[in-house]
Amino acid sequence: MQVKKMAEKIFSFNFSVAKTTALVKTNSKGIFTWVKSKYKKFFSNKKKDFELEIMLKKTGENKKGKIVLKKKPLFEVELKENQLIFKEKNKSIQCIKGFFDLNSKKGRIKIFAQKEFFWICFVDVLIACYAFFFLFFHRGAMFHSCAVKEKGKAYLFAGKSSEGKTTIARLSGKEKVLNDEINLVIREKGRTMVYGFPLKGEFVAGKKGVPLKKVFLIKKSSRIKVLKMPKMKSLFQLSAHAFPLFFAKKKGKIFFETIIVIDELLKNKECNTLLFTRNNPFWRKI
Secondary structure, three states, X not given: OXXXXXXXXXXXXXXXXXXXXXXXXXXXXXXXXXXHHHOHHHEOOOOOOEEEEEEEEEOOOOOOOOOOOXXXXXEEEEEEOOEEEEEEOOOOOXXXXXXXXOOOOEEEEEEEEOHHHHHHHHHHHHHHHHHHHHHHHOOOEEEEEEEEEEOOEEEEEEOOOOOOHHHHHHHHOHHHEEEOOEEXXXXXXXXXXEEEOOOOOOOEOOOOOEEEEEEEEEEEOOOOEEEEOOHHHHHHHHHOOEHHHHHEOOOHXXXXXXXXXXXXXXXXXXXXXXXXXXXOOOHHHO
16 A cells, blocks of 8 residues: 655745845744744845745754854855855854855755754845845845945945944834844945844834944944945955855855955945944044
8 A cells, every 4th residue: 555745835935125035944843933923024026136045953952962053154065166055153053054046046955953953044044145146146245244224325334243333223212223133235226224033033024125324333342433344345344244255165256256246235435343342432533
């Protein structure tokens, strides 16, 4: 007697950021329900720009211990013959493998991990694919940053974890924050625009972009002070906070492409260092 294997149910949705739509497919009902309940306004009926299948499978307890969620990426991405190859980097993930093909604009990623870590793996894979897609197809860059809207213009504050991005968001007022964790900078109709990227951050604004006014690199200090930064120095320091490089195994082409794109985006834009003290008014300085 033959036993027929039941087809696995797939949940799919169109997810749109900065007018770029990903058709996302997953076998996890929990992930689908979570994304739909929290980020429904980013669901779209628009035609897909790229397609991504993220399949998750539960594994047992890992001897290596819990996943380290901060600072280190869970996986690394390598560019090979116009394909982005995904491999696990954090050893507490038992397995992550797959690819995103830049020619067909389709990707398939498999993740084997403990169930409680499904969401962080899913989110990071989606962020990585968006970051590389914007870089190679729209000349855009996603930054680990806080973006705040003030008088119709966007101010971007890039920095490491614990440097003060979320504090800046809180001091600025929730209604003004685009996102306090990840933001996209992209050119649209001759203007440099900033979009808050959903899925991470305490503050997530709407879907509209805001014209970029100034960029700041945050550094902890005992005082509030703005220091002008030379153009070349600002390019390399900002690249350290760009998501394509965060995930890239070998910098090479990805590094140079990121530097070129950042240079294009920041033409005629002021870039400074902001010495920042928490719980202190700072807007009058900038």
